[in-house]
Amino acid sequence: MSVGTLTMAKRVRVYGVAIMVVVITIVVINSILTTVKTHDAAMTIKSNMTGVPAYQVANLGRWHGSLPMARTTITTTTVDMKNNDYAAAYDEEAVGGYLWGTGEIVVKPQASQMVLAHEYGHALTADALTVYENGDMTAATNVLFDEVLDFNRTSDVRELPAQLRDVAAEYQSVDPDIYGSTYYTERLTEYLAQSFARYTAGQTVPPVVGEWLAELDGEGR
Secondary structure, rough: HHHHHHHHHHHHHHHHHHHHHHHHHHHHHHHHHHHHHHHHHHHHHHHEEEEEHHHHHHOOOOOOOOOEEOOOEOOOOOOOOHHHHHHHHOOOOEEEEEEEEEEEEEEEOOOOOOHHHHHHHHHHHHHHHHHOOOHHHHHHHHHHHHHHHHOOOOOOOOHHOOHHHHHHHHHHOOOOOOOOOHHHHOEEEEEEEEHHHHOOOOEEEEEEEEHHHHHHHHHHO
């Protein structure tokens, strides 16, 4: 009886070790695949950056910051953001959009300066994260995909990079309709982008995001 019990205990230990090895292997493989994915995305984004500050090639009003960097901008008659995994929900066809996975901006011919500025606001978020990650674009893209893009009004602020936590706390506390549409507060990224667009046009924004923008703007002056 005792021999059988010991044999069963050994089997349990062996099975437990085997399961642990499988789990660790899966975690390692997923980590490698994620790193490859974010690295590839970072390289694609980098290839769509022109190397000059966006304000030098686009109308960004009063903005003269070294970030965001200018992006490849595509003018098209159709801007379909419904298939963009990281876009906030939007039932109608958009006038402009930012492609997070490639760093490209797409706009319709009739897009206003505010629309273009909004899309560059998304680019600013991505570029700021690269600065926060000491210039490591792959690490920044990983943070962007894993922590920032899905952040909404019920997310945990502690999940974000320290430099965005105060802005995110403000975002979660403001009136959802603060910019005239709840679309701009559905996700943190939309709030930051519309705040940027308004800031460039000299319009009011809440104080914390205003300070965040002013700091980034000042780095290019």
